[in-house]
Amino acid sequence: MTELELGTYLREHGILAEDLDSWKSACQEANDRSSIAAKEYRANLANERAKVTLLERELARKEKALAETAALAVLLRKSPGVLGGQGRLIPLSERQRAVTLIAEANSAGVNLSCAVREVGICESTYERWRKAGGVDATKASPKEISDAILEDKRLTRVYPTPPNALSDQERAEILKVCASPEYRSLPPAQIVPALADQGVYLASESTFYRVLGDAGLNKRRGRVALPRRRSKPNHVAKGPREVWVTDISYLPGPIKGLFYYLHFIMDLYSRKIVGYEIYENESSENLATVLKRATLNEGSLAPSVLHSDNGSPMKGTTLVALCYLLGIAASYSRPRTSNDNAHMESMFRTVKYCASYPHDGFASLMAARVWIEGFVQFYNEEHHHSGLNFVTPNQKHNGEDVMILAKRVKVYEEAKAKNPKRWINANTRNWQPVVSTSLVPTNQTTTASKSTTAASDALSDLNLTSLP
Template sequence: MGAGCRLGVACRELGLSIRTVERWRRVPNGGEDQRRGPKEKPSHALTEAERAEVVRVANEPEYRSCGPKQIVPRLADLGIYIASESSFYRILRQDNLIVPRGACRPRTVIRPEEIIAKGPNELWSWDITYLPAAVKGTFYYLYLFVDVWSRRIMKAEVRATECADAASELIRAAYAEHGVEPDTLRLHSDNGSPMKGGTTLATMQALGIVPSFSRPSVSDDNPYSEALFRTIKYAPAYPRKPFESLEAAWAWVERFVAWYNHEHLHSAIGFVTPDQRHRGADLAVFANRRAVYEAAQQRNPARWSGRTREWDAPAVVPLNPREPETRARASASRRLGAMPATSMAPTEGSRCAPTSHRRQVDEVLAS
């Protein structure tokens, strides 16, 4: 602050609250810790020899791979008491020994690869969910493929079985139906047996589709499919009773897909339909909305303290982003309309190249 920095900026940089600094300033001695603690050492405190014994026992070959919760009862079974479990923890923590001391090692978690979609048919996500059948305990299986960038359902079908052969067949059908070019599509899924089956992987390899998988038991790695399943099963039109037959389930899913793709205004893509976003028709929708709001602002300028609502959608959509850099870049590409010059730079033929999504809206409005 001596160089002219404001208090709020300095506090954000140091991770402090402004109120904390103001409280320190009110204290005459500058806010030093007033606690003094006990004046004398407790009479029942562990001796230095006992502390050394705790460290020695914890590092013996028999106990070096165990925590205090395992060491203390094992010693009790041998008729030995050195210190309490909390004392073990305190001493080992002070000596920086609350770490794996033997062959035991913490689980290594490898984050999945970050994937960024810049346009349609670059990144799809797919999964399978259960639809209850009339017989209790039996289900139909809904296979669902969604474009991550546009949120459009690319393929949906209800089957009586869950297997790699059905998945392979649907992948081929979706690939041909939407005219996907070889070596341009990544297909993300979880680690279920249909997703990693030999038939499925062979089909993707033959079509030039790059597979991508979530970490085991981590549903957050496949968020777009999971979010879509929630939308399906919490929809007001979702049946309260099980489906009477496979045909009934498939008929309901067809109606839902038509509504979702062509009528549902998706909040994550600027409240346009996934089909409009996928085809690029959302630019004209945004331009029209902006024109409406700008006209309203001109009629009653006192009702706006700044700019009108930012009718726009993200130019890029990340899957498994590296926090916080990717989220910040994706957010900036939406607000500022400027594509970063790093890994998110648009490629030739990309949906958002060479201008930003916001600038494209401006061009449509001007025309």
């Protein structure tokens, strides 16, 4: 449309040129905004599609991991147990069950190396079992793979007879000699030398035992009791007068070969020496007297357990009867196992390595009793025991250790507040009270907590706002 035609059109329709220009500008702006909005929409749509793609991938990955975990859980629940072990003969039924479970877990997405590890075999063993059946694992089902598994050939293999093996006639001769009236009450350890004195050699002593065992004739005879395995004593003291330990030790006398006998009873929880005495001999009566005295000193409160070794004084009738009367359970160490009464052995070491201990021997029984009286007083009231976090046995026995250790925590916290750079790990020394003691020592330290928070709580509970 030319300018003349446009002017004619405007006059004909009653439109001003300015209105036409404004309408044109508004239309162009609207078209521009639509174009920008379309571009933004397309950009946002692309971003959303990318996010959806990432989320779909993440969901697929998590679903796969969840399926693998579920399959692995099923494998663990149905697994026949650990089948591994070098040279172990695994029955055919266990092989088939294990292979079925591994194949099902692998088809569900579980990594093969992880699946075989949970069953207890290596990947090469699984592959050897599968290949022996001649089945393609990529095409066959788990049941087909399992049915093709073969039995261990060692079960059906016929081994050649060694050239040095005994013949049936020689075995029969050994059995005949052992059953003869002359030797039927003797063990092979005596039969073989007796035959050698007669100029006869049939076989070695170990071969005699093996042949008799194969024939079922090597049974235990005589009145000797069968050896038995004793369990480890597992007493844990969580308070005073729960577990006491006792033992007897030698003290040198005035001359060589003369000894006095130190009878000790110690509280396992607090390490307090609750009973002691020195006698010229060791006996169950003497130890019972010490136990009576210790019980009276503790307010007639007997312990729940009295542990000792297997010495005759500890198993004597007098002491056993007294324990029964007082309601004390007697506990004993395993034979030839000193660690079962380690706390008492450590106590004797402390006694005999004391600086004032007379290594040349005590002049008399009275001198020994006077010395041990001073030692016990020092040990119970002054000795700061490392196993109790450096409080005295009396303080631990009377429950005073909580307040003492809480004061130490406060001292360290104040020192840390003054110069925190000196505490590199930001933790002060552990001043927590020992809450329990095991009869058989372990490498673990049983305390209320490894941090100082619990002690700070105890400090506030005790209303210790400042040090005395």
